[in-house]
Amino acid sequence: MKGVLLVNLGSPDSPEPKDVKKYLGEFLMDERVIDVPLWARTLLVKGIVLNTRPKQSAKAYKKIWWDEGSPLIVLSERLQSGIQNQSSLPVALGMRYGSMTMMKGFQELVDKGVDDILLIPLYPQFAMATTETIVVLADEIRKEHFPKVKITDLKPFYNDPKYIEVLSNSIAKHLEGNDYEHLLFSYHGVPERHIRKSDITSSHCKPNDRIDCVCCKTPSPAHEFCYKHQCKEVTRLVGEHLNMTEGTFSTSFQSRLGFDPWLQPYTDLTIERMGKEGVKKLAIVTPAFVSDCLETLEEIAMEGEEIFHEVGGKDFTTIPCLNDDSAFVDLLSQWINDWAKAETVTA
Numbered sequence: 001m002k003g004v005l006l007v008n009l010g011s012p013d014s015p016e017p018k019d020v021k022k023y024l025g026e027f028l029m030d031e032r033v034i035d036v037p038l039w040a041r042t043l044l045v046k047g048i049v050l051n052t053r054p055k056q057s058a059k060a061y062k063k064i065w066w067d068e069g070s071p072l073i074v075l076s077e078r079l080q081s082g083i084q085n086q087s088s089l090p091v092a093l094g095m096r097y098g099s100m101t102m103m104k105g106f107q108e109l110v111d112k113g114v115d116d117i118l119l120i121p122l123y124p125q126f127a128m129a130t131t132e133t134i135v136v137l138a139d140e141i142r143k144e145h146f147p148k149v150k151i152t153d154l155k156p157f158y159n160d161p162k163y164i165e166v167l168s169n170s171i172a173k174h175l176e177g178n179d180y181e182h183l184l185f186s187y188h189g190v191p192e193r194h195i196r197k198s199d200i201t202s203s204h205c206k207p208n209d210r211i212d213c214v215c216c217k218t219p220s221p222a223h224e225f226c227y228k229h230q231c232k233e234v235t236r237l238v239g240e241h242l243n244m245t246e247g248t249f250s251t252s253f254q255s256r257l258g259f260d261p262w263l264q265p266y267t268d269l270t271i272e273r274m275g276k277e278g279v280k281k282l283a284i285v286t287p288a289f290v291s292d293c294l295e296t297l298e299e300i301a302m303e304g305e306e307i308f309h310e311v312g313g314k315d316f317t318t319i320p321c322l323n324d325d326s327a328f329v330d331l332l333s334q335w336i337n338d339w340a341k342a343e344t345v346t347a
């Protein structure tokens, strides 16, 4: 019997420092998130980061926490229930980190008799720290606990024309009647090193080409795993779909952590620069996230707005993530349906 497992990042159980510490400990000890040798990661995470960051992050989580819980979890649950309403297959939800584990999601499906799972990482673009870590853990769980279960991964859907249409329509709907001057596409950043590590050609991707980014425009098999290329493609394809004029939209990367170079331009510095250059009305969309979360509700909608106002900007519009947008629910349900049918035909 077939079933579906949706997987998102996860959140702490509460915005209290002890729960944030537990969650960050698991998240940052993942070798695909902080990709240094175990001894160095342990020293960095347990010796430094976990002694300072949880307090600071807990304050940020408190600002965005809902009565029902973490926005990321609540919004992922709404997406799951929207899809479940349209599907005859069981649809479970698991998180890569935190207490709503992927293992529980697998168990829920297996308890219902599922032995053939479509795994849907809730990330439009591939990254080692997101898609890859989910796919690897899913396979480890399968081997150890459910060796008879078959798993099929839904590939990153960043350039799927229907996804681009759904995202573009959502942006257009939220910007209706808004005379914004610039639309910034802000994606979660990754260290430049992650891009080099994921380059299957070992030489194509130039993560520090910050101006023209020739490699991202030059066709290459490396792009199947190049987060930077896939982010830039989303911006380009949405711009094309919405007939946007060149110069009125651009890409930046947010949420950098530590001292290594991350993908640039950085979102906070871009907001500041634009405000200083006289942009008064700025809109921001965050297509690396399917569900609104700390990084969109606090870092962009609160901190980003504050930076913009400090340098003279006036109107700052944050476009929500797709969350449980009905067209997005329809699209994911359609892909699930296609998978179930294709498998039935070839079986």
Ligand SMILES: C=CC1=C(C)c2cc3[nH]c(cc4nc(cc5[nH]c(cc1n2)c(C)c5CCC(=O)O)C(CCC(=O)O)=C4C)c(C)c3C=C
Pocket (backbone or CB within 6 Å): 009, 010, 011, 012, 024, 028, 033, 034, 053, 057, 070, 072, 123, 127, 129, 130, 188, 189, 190, 191, 227, 255, 257, 288, 289, 292, 293, 294, 295
């Ligand atoms: C330190 C390295 C990090 C990498 C690499 C990274 C990649 C990455 N993350 C997301 C999505 C989310 N990240 C979120 C929070 C978050 N991310 C990091 C670090 C890295 N992320 C930290 C330390 C945190 C915690 C928050 C903080 O302390 O500031 C979230 C929000 C979670 C929530 O509960 O709301 C998301 C979502 C992507 C897509 C990505 C690579 C492409």
Ligand SMILES: [Fe+2]
Pocket (backbone or CB within 6 Å): 188, 255
């Ligand atoms: Fe992150």
Ligand SMILES: [Fe+2]
Pocket (backbone or CB within 6 Å): 204, 205, 206, 215, 216, 226, 228, 229
């Ligand atoms: Fe590239």
